[in-house]
Amino acid sequence: MTTSSSSAQLLDGKALSIQVLDELKATVSARIESGKSQPGLATVLVGEDPASHIYVRNKRRACEKVGVASFHHELAAETGQEQLLDLITKLNADDRVHGILVQLPLPKEFDYDENEVLAAIDAKKDADGFHPLNQGALLQGRPAPVPCTPKGVMRLLDLTNLDLSGMHAVVVGRSNIVGKPVALLLLARNMTVTICHSRTKDLATEVRRADVVVAAVGVAELVQGDWIKPGAVVLDVGINRNQEGKLVGDVEFFGACQNAAWITPVPGGVGPMTIGMLLQNTVEAANLYD
Ligand code: NDP
Secondary structure, three states: OEEOOOOOEEOOHHHHHHHHHHHHHHHHHHHHHOOOOOOEEEEEEEOOOHHHHHHHHHHHHHHHHHOOEEEEEEEOHHHOHHHHHHHHHHHHHOOOOOEEEEOOOOOOOOOOOHHHHHHHOOHHHEOOOOOHHHHHHHHHOOOOOOOHHHHHHHHHHHOOOOOOOOOEEEEEOOOOOOHHHHHHHHHHOOOEEEEEOOOOOOHHHHHHOOOEEEEOOOOOOOEOHHHOOOOOEEEEOOOEEOOOOOEEOOEOHHHHHHHOOEEOOOOOOOOOHHHHHHHHHHHHHHHOOO
16 A cells, blocks of 8 residues: 555555466466466457457466467357357356456347346356356355456455445445445445445445445546545546546546545556456366365
């Protein structure tokens, strides 16, 4: 943790993610030295979306850093659902593969059914934690792979060492990949959780009551600095470009720093944690096998 220009302390996702990868590297080499298999992650990329190519490249590079084997599959956009499902069936049966990640979104111009694709992945190999069985397990508080960005948010929140029990959390955003799972993780820590979305009538009033704010919206600086309760923790998942083309979060950072006790910067906060949590899910999946 470092101190920002005002009163808030920065929750440094870049530093924490380096630590997570270092720890995973040590875990992986200890596994291999003890005669266990090398953890393996299969990445599946369909189509030519440039952002998806960058995300997958970064994930594969992180695999290399920690000693996780990476099996990459690139399919043309027009490949089609059946062939994609065939590949997933093969990866499910491949002993070298402990985690499977299908990069989303699938090409919009072809008729892919993302829900069917995610459900086809063996739930034990679901490195992203998006399989319906694993999302159900999260709802019931049973152990299962947890979606990577929410898991990273919780690791950052733990840097504060706060006793979260009974505190009030406000999550802005209710997507299946961030908002809903993060709300369940906060609830599992005995927080009182409010979930806000585009139909919420008075977002400012809801956020003003929060001891912990998680913003996962995708609207640049939607959450105003003066909405933040003094002493609150602010975890900003959003990645947006503002009108000047600068990378900003969903929270108005400098204003929020005046009130928050802890805050994640954008970039360098939640973003870097996601890949570390993906590899952690892969190594945890390998532990289920040997
Ligand atoms: P989605 O678009 O799937 O969900 C956005 C949510 O925000 C929806 O629930 C929507 O409400 C809500 N919302 C939209 N506008 C408003 C508003 N004006 N007031 C209140 N709520 C609103 O986004 P994701 O969850 O996938 O991603 C959210 C952000 O996080 C994005 O900026 C994305 O880039 C970033 N992200 C970052 C990651 C990382 O750091 N590694 C990983 C994943 C996402 P409704 O449901 O009513 O439409």
